[in-house]
Amino acid sequence: MIEELDKKYEELSKKQKRNIFLNRYLIEDALIPMAKKLGIELEELIDIILEKYDFCSCYEIHAYAEQAKMGCLGRKVDIDLGLCWLSDFFSLIDRKEADKIRKLVVEKTVLYKVPYKDSLKEGREKVIKALRGKE
Amino acid sequence: MIEELDKKYEELSKKQKRNIFLNRYLIEDALIPMAKKLGIELEELIDIILEKYDFCSCYEIHAYAEQAKMGCLGRKVDIDLGLCWLSDFFSLIDRKEADKIRKLVVEKTVLYKVPYKDSLKEGREKVIKALRGKE
Structure with missing residues (x-):
């Protein structure tokens, strides 16, 4: 029973x-x-x-998902624009500049609903400009 | 002159x-x-x-490249296996377990020259096992 x-x-x-x-x-x-x-x-x-x-986590999962959407997309941008190589290891682009570009692509995609491919294209142009600019 | x-x-x-x-x-x-x-x-x-x-960096670039190969591939694995979502934000997989899986895929690919697709497949199986295992 x-x-x-x-x-x-x-x-x-x-x-x-x-x-x-x-x-x-x-x-x-x-x-x-x-x-x-x-x-x-x-x-x-x-x-x-x-x-x-548990119940508590079931309520919180929506907040986790919002955070993950921004955080995990940032890592994808790192890979897709080669920022990991170019900035973190080869120091060809300043870290602050790389952060700015990553943030731009993530915000355009998540907050302004621009298709990822298009945000990425804009990010790529900024990476190339940063590389070509004399320091 | x-x-x-x-x-x-x-x-x-x-x-x-x-x-x-x-x-x-x-x-x-x-x-x-x-x-x-x-x-x-x-x-x-x-x-x-x-x-x-400068000359010094030109000598060092090979060391940077070796580090980048492991480090940046790790981030790619995070994305490709969804570890970023599953472990870092949704806490469905323990971080230590996620680290182990990421390391396995990276080492197989970089050190043992297993094609990335195959290392990833092995990593994916381990992720699913970790998810299905009762905690």
Whole structure:
């Protein structure tokens, strides 16, 4: 009897957590791309999160996702513009300048909804200008 | 006359710096991918570096390139496996475990010359295992 109640409680709590944390933005911006990268089903990823997260984390996941969107895109920009090589290791571009360019591409893409390809193109032009400019 | 000598000296010094820093590995592993990412000619990139670097940096560039190869690939792995989202922001994978997976992919690729795609596949399997494992 107690076991049955436990099971029912668990199911209910999972459903409640699911309701708290799932919304269209989270699914489209975070979960679908993540599941694709991993090559697993979206439903499995959701189940994994529901098992690991308590109610509090289910509320907070939207804040995590907002932070991740900016933070992780910044790292992608580093790779796509070669800033990691050019600035961090080869010191051909000043770190502050690299930070500015990375921020520009991230903000254009995330806040102003410019397609990533176009923001990146603008960033690339700024990188080339910084490289060509005499120091 | 002095101007002419200056010009000659500059040309000679540029040629010497070029001899010091250019080798096949640097060109193939660093300069060609960098020029491609930026969409500029390889020769222009070499000229930019020669203008910015003194003799000392021209000797050191090979060490920078070795460090960059490992360091920047690590960041690429973060993006390609979604570790940035999964570990740093969503805390679904322990940071130490994420570090281990990143290191594995980088070392396989750089030190053991396994094609990146294959190292990444192994890393992806480890990410999925870490996600599925109960904590």
